[in-house]
Amino acid sequence: MRILDIIEGTSVDGPGLRTAIYFAGCLHECPGCHNPQSWPMDAGKEMSADQLIEITEEADADVTLTGGDPVYQAAEIMPLCRELKRKGRNIWLYTGFRYEELMAVKVSRELLDYIDVLVDGPFIERLHDRSLLFRGSSNQRLVDVKRSMPGRIVEWQSDF
Numbered sequence: 001m002r003i004l005d006i007i008e009g010t011s012v013d014g015p016g017l018r019t020a021i022y023f024a025g026c027l028h029e030c031p032g033c034h035n036p037q038s039w040p041m042d043a044g045k046e047m048s049a050d051q052l053i054e055i056t057e058e059a060d061a062d063v064t065l066t067g068g069d070p071v072y073q074a075a076e077i078m079p080l081c082r083e084l085k086r087k088g089r090n091i092w093l094y095t096g097f098r099y100e101e102l103m104a105v106k107v108s109r110e111l112l113d114y115i116d117v118l119v120d121g122p123f124i125e126r127l128h129d130r131s132l133l134f135r136g137s138s139n140q141r142l143v144d145v146k147r148s149m150p151g152r153i154v155e156w157q158s159d160f
C-alpha cells in the first residue's frame, strides 16, 4: 500500500483519539481539496499490512483510513481491515465516492464489510462549513455502514 503519513492521537477524523492513516492517490480532483499533494498514486512510501498493524497496535487506538482516497487501494487494504477488526478496532473510512457507488462494485462492497463509519462523497467548496462534525462539506454523510443499505442510509449519531 502507498502511505503518505500516519498521525497518532488525532481527534478530528472520528470520535476519540484515533490513528489516522493517509493513503496516497486520488482522482476526484475536488476544487479546494485540503490535500492535493495526496493525488499522485505513487506518492508516499510502500508499507505492508503488518507494518501498519504494528503501528496501530502500539498506538492502541481506533483507526481512520483517509488520504487521498483509500478506496483506490481497496483490494490491498482488505487484509489490513480484516486484522484490525480481529483486534476489535473501530474503523472509519473517508472517500470521495458515495456509499451507493461503493456498494455497486464488488471489491469496495467487500471492503465496507469491515468499515464502521463511511464519510462519503467529494468535497464541494460551496458547501464547505467549518461547523460540520468530522467532514468538510454538507453533501458528505457520516454513514453508519452496519445499519445502512442502498436506499436506506442511516447516519452515524454522535453520543457526546
Ligand code: SF4
Pocket: 026, 027, 028, 029, 030, 033, 034, 035, 036, 038, 067, 068, 069, 095, 096, 121, 122, 123
Ligand atoms: S476526495 Fe478528498 S483528497 Fe480527493 S480530491 Fe476530494 S477532497 Fe481531495
